[in-house]
Amino acid sequence: MAETRRPARQNPPPARRGGTPAAAGAPGAGGAVLTALASLAAACAVLLxxxxxxxxxxxxxxxxxxxxxxxxxxxxxxxxxxxxxxxxxxxxxxxxxxxxxxxxxxxxxxxxxxxxxxxxxxxxxxxxxxxxxxxxxxxxxxxxxxxxxxxxxxxxxxxxxxxxxxxxxxxxxxxxxxxxxxxxxxxxxxxxxxxxxxxxxxxxxxxxxxxxxxxxxxxxxxxxxxxxxxxxxxxxxxxxxxxxxxxxxxxxxxxxxxxxxxxxxxxxxxxxxxxxxxxxxxxxxxxxxxxxxxxxxxxxxxxxxxxxxxxxxxxxxxxxxxxxxxxxxxxxxxxxxxxxxxxxxxxxxxxxxxxxxxxxDAPGVGTVDELLGETAPPPLTAARWFTETSPDLLWLLVGGLLLVGYLAGVRVLRRRGDRWSAGRTAWWVVGCLALLFVTSGGPAAYGRLSFSAHMLQHMLLTMAVPPLLVLGAPVTLAMRVLPARRDGSRGAREWLLEVVHSRYLALVGHPLVAAALFAGSLIVFYYSPLFELALRTHVGHELMMLHFLGTGYLFSSVLIGVDPGAHRPAHPLRLLLLLATMGFHAFFGVALMQGNQLLAADWFAQVAPGTDLLADQQKGGDIAWGIGEVPTLVLVLGVAVAWSRSDTRENRRRDRAADRDGGRDLAEYNAMLARLADHDRAPERAERPGEG
The missing domain is CATH 1.20.1630 (Formate dehydrogenase/DMSO reductase fold)
Structure with missing residues (x-):
């Protein structure tokens, strides 16, 4: 009887791009179920x-x-x-x-x-x-x-x-x-x-x-x-x-x-x-x-x-x-x-x-400590505002990662021979350090103990820190550093582009919407239960800081930003928008200075007994009105500088174009003026036919 042989396989297993069998050694359905059961059994056994x-x-x-x-x-x-x-x-x-x-x-x-x-x-x-x-x-x-x-x-x-x-x-x-x-x-x-x-x-x-x-x-x-x-x-x-x-x-x-x-x-x-x-x-x-x-x-x-x-x-x-x-x-x-x-x-x-x-529930903890969730700091003085700390783990991580990640990106650019502005780096470093100070330093330690201290922390968070971060141009740096993927997955660069070009950012990044969020959220937040919720709960407090930092960054980006994403109007309109928004901001401060309605009165009466709450709130209004002048001036100068640089770049562009085409645009403009002049003199020549 003749020997029979097994026929060769006509369809070899699909290969990876590297040439090895597809998913070699990967667990099948039985292996996946066995792994899941073993994991559940191990968890329950260790638990008991x-x-x-x-x-x-x-x-x-x-x-x-x-x-x-x-x-x-x-x-x-x-x-x-x-x-x-x-x-x-x-x-x-x-x-x-x-x-x-x-x-x-x-x-x-x-x-x-x-x-x-x-x-x-x-x-x-x-x-x-x-x-x-x-x-x-x-x-x-x-x-x-x-x-x-x-x-x-x-x-x-x-x-x-x-x-x-x-x-x-x-x-x-x-x-x-x-x-x-x-x-x-x-x-x-x-x-x-x-x-x-x-x-x-x-x-x-x-x-x-x-x-x-x-x-x-x-x-x-x-x-x-x-x-x-x-x-x-x-x-x-x-x-x-x-x-x-x-x-x-x-x-x-x-x-x-x-x-x-x-x-x-x-x-x-x-x-x-x-x-x-x-x-x-x-x-x-x-x-x-x-x-x-x-x-x-x-x-x-x-x-x-x-x-x-x-x-x-x-x-x-x-x-x-x-x-x-x-x-x-x-x-x-x-x-x-x-x-x-x-x-x-x-x-x-x-x-x-x-x-x-x-x-x-640790025994012997005072009422103020229980409300704050930590030991209350000593009475506020000018020196303690700069030296007292209240570390917030979340913002320490956020600020630290922002600082280290930015410096790492600058290092990558320099290693491959690309340039990056030292001024932008300095703005970003100062902004991150300011963010850490506001969220974990003296402003955080005293921000929940009195309305005036809270307002000072708020003003720094929403008006001082965001312009510093915006001038660092982090999105531009990320686009130059992050690698692009080609396999259809989305990494950090792809998701950043997705956010920058999203409809949501196009909506909230519109100048009028950004200004409304920046100024209008003051009224919504402080004259609603949200304010006291942010004081009493840790999650509410963190969301408050995230919101005001975000709205401040968005508004600053519309005015002086260079990163892609936000819609930026012409420079004269930016100045008008800034002045109108800051005017509303000043009106909010004046309303607090002259108002008699106490905000979050129950909370401040518990954490600061014996304090004249109305006087402290009016002091907070004075801070909201007065401290806004310096950031406003900085933003005005920033818009003016950007306006001047924009005009300078436009003039240089026109000069380079004139050098390339021999001043064709200027010659055409002069020819148009000559034609208009001839057209204006034509009726005069018709009334005096004897002239040439």
């Missing part, structure tokens, strides 16, 4: 062990809610956190890592939508079980429905959990409907916003260092979800990378995807480490806190973070350079890393359920 060790499973002496809350709440919270990671990280990866359109992009976005749906369900379970834990009664007990309604509507913790549930449902809807990177980006932004209410609950809510605890926990949550969920998204997209794209689709290069995620993971690691150290220092109250059960859990989490950092370093040094030739090692290490991340997530949930060495 840590809770038992940290005392989180000990029944409460008063109002014990039973085993349902003791076991069900942390388990629901673990599923909640892992689902949030998938939603946030998946949408971020779709927005800034993966090419579009591609099957990998679609799969990741749909997985993020599923994660957001699970996030919604688990958030609702967390809300109900937290109410059971707080009320101390089972859901079927008499009066539980009324108590649950009161908890979710009137208690800060309940409201925060309810808002998270609603926002998670919105994220699920946006993720399911997203078909473009812009839709994924909106979903990512909403998902990050949905995380913020969680920073107001748990241990951070009762901290004596409330602002620092809330900011560090918020940063921690964002870093963890992007880090863990981003890796899960890369594993989900893995089997679809490296294939030949169908018509109308983009090729997905696994090496590029892994490299981009590695950069994001490095930033997340730094943010998680920094925020974790800050938050642990608040919760432990000193080195002695490490000797407690809570301290042991903190040490365990630090060990997990160090291990994850070591695995990430291994990825960058060993597996990423060999990814094109032997990707199997990358997938194995990535899957193991995801399981370790899930275990660390369970450890984090256990920490949030374990009693801390420092009581959440």
């Amino acid at each position: 062990v840590a809770l038992s060790a940290g005392g989180g499973l000990t029944p409460s002496v008063l109002g014990d809610p039973g085993a349902l809350a003791r076991y069900g709440l942390p388990l629901a919270r673990t599923v909640h956190d892992l689902a949030a990671c998938l939603a946030v990280g998946g949408l971020v990866v779709a927005a800034v890592v993966l090419p579009h359109p591609s099957p990998a992009w679609t799969r990741v976005v749909r997985a993020a939508a599923v994660g957001a749906g699970l996030w919604t369900v688990s958030a609702l379970a967390v809300l109900v079980l937290t109410a059971v834990d707080v009320i101390g009664a089972a859901p079927g007990a008499d009066g539980f429905g009324a108590q649950f309604a009161q908890f979710s509507q009137e208690i800060d913790l309940g409201r925060a959990l309810l808002v998270t549930t609603v926002l998670a449902a919105v994220v699920a809807t946006v993720g399911a409907a997203a078909t473009t990177p812009t839709g994924a980006a909106w979903g990512a932004v909403l998902s990050v916003v949905a995380l913020l209410p969680l920073s107001l609950s748990g241990h951070a809510s009762g901290s004596a260092s409330h602002q620092t605890a809330v900011s560090s926990l918020g940063l921690h949550l964002v870093g963890v979800t992007v880090w863990v969920g981003g890796l899960a998204a890369v594993l989900i997209a893995g089997p679809l990378t490296g294939r030949r794209p169908a018509p109308g689709e983009r090729a997905v290069d696994l090496t590029a995807v892994a490299g981009r995620y590695s950069t994001i993971a490095l930033w997340c690691f730094a943010g998680v480490a920094l925020s974790g150290v800050v938050n642990a220092s608040v919760r432990l109250g000193g080195w002695s806190g490490l000797a407690t059960a809570y301290g042991a859990l903190v040490v365990a989490k630090v060990v997990a973070l160090v291990l994850l950092g070591a695995v990430g370093a291994w990825h960058r040094r060993r597996t990423l350079p060999l990814l094109a030739s032997s990707p199997r090692a990358f997938w194995r290490v990535a899957a193991g890393e995801l399981v370790l991340m899930a275990a660390a997530t369970g450890l984090g949930v256990a920490l949030s359920r374990s009693p801390t060495p420092v009581p959440e």
Whole structure:
């Protein structure tokens, strides 16, 4: 019998552009399910062990809610956190890592939508079980429905959990409907916003260092979800990378995807480490806190973070350079890393359920300290206004990153031989330092203690800092430094261009709209409950500073900016717009000086007892009226200088054009004048026919 041979394969596996098999070694559907189950099992196992060790499973002496809350709440919270990671990280990866359109992009976005749906369900379970834990009664007990309604509507913790549930449902809807990177980006932004209410609950809510605890926990949550969920998204997209794209689709290069995620993971690691150290220092109250059960859990989490950092370093040094030739090692290490991340997530949930060495409501704290969320500074003097500090972690990071990133961009330009104005660099450095001073120095320390100090901080934030930053031309620098992508994904440069040319910026960047936002928001903010909300809540305070800094930057950009984006009218109209807006600003100051209606009277009466509130408010109006003169003068000079330079450039352009064409424009203009003169003399010659 003749020997038969297996026929050769007619269709070899599709190859990547580098020539290796498509998605070699990538986990299939079974491997992805196994990794997910292993991650969930590791998280739950570590959670239960840590809770038992940290005392989180000990029944409460008063109002014990039973085993349902003791076991069900942390388990629901673990599923909640892992689902949030998938939603946030998946949408971020779709927005800034993966090419579009591609099957990998679609799969990741749909997985993020599923994660957001699970996030919604688990958030609702967390809300109900937290109410059971707080009320101390089972859901079927008499009066539980009324108590649950009161908890979710009137208690800060309940409201925060309810808002998270609603926002998670919105994220699920946006993720399911997203078909473009812009839709994924909106979903990512909403998902990050949905995380913020969680920073107001748990241990951070009762901290004596409330602002620092809330900011560090918020940063921690964002870093963890992007880090863990981003890796899960890369594993989900893995089997679809490296294939030949169908018509109308983009090729997905696994090496590029892994490299981009590695950069994001490095930033997340730094943010998680920094925020974790800050938050642990608040919760432990000193080195002695490490000797407690809570301290042991903190040490365990630090060990997990160090291990994850070591695995990430291994990825960058060993597996990423060999990814094109032997990707199997990358997938194995990535899957193991995801399981370790899930275990660390369970450890984090256990920490949030374990009693801390420092009581959440520290005894002996005065009323003013409780309202401020930190120790009140000593009485204000001229020297203390410059030397006292109130560090704001969020603005320290923002200002520091803006400063370091700008200087790094200037360094890149100089290394490749390009020039950049030293004056622009100086303006930016001074602006960033001024921003740090206003948000974390004396103005921040005293800005919530009196109306006049608050108004001084506000005027500096909205009128002094923005012009300095605008003169630095950061968008122009970024466009010259940031690399462009060619594979259909959107990096920092692509998203910056998307924002600059967006319809939204075209609307708010219109001179009249920018002026209305800059001046009109004063009335809306100060003569509404928003003012007192910004004084009483940390989130409201941060949003207030972001709004006034943003409107000030937008208005300054319209007047003296050189970056693309804002619509800039002719220079005479800029001066008229500036004078009209500043006139309205001065009118606001005069209204405060002469008015008798106290703003946020309840707040200032509590934090500054014995102060003449009306006199202090009138002093604030004097500051609003007087301090605006100097920035206005600077802006007027800036517009005048820009006007002069514009005329100079136009004259030089005309001179160069005349040199090129021999003064043709001037000759044509003179010829036109001669023709007009001849036309005017024609009737005179007709009346005197005897003349030549």
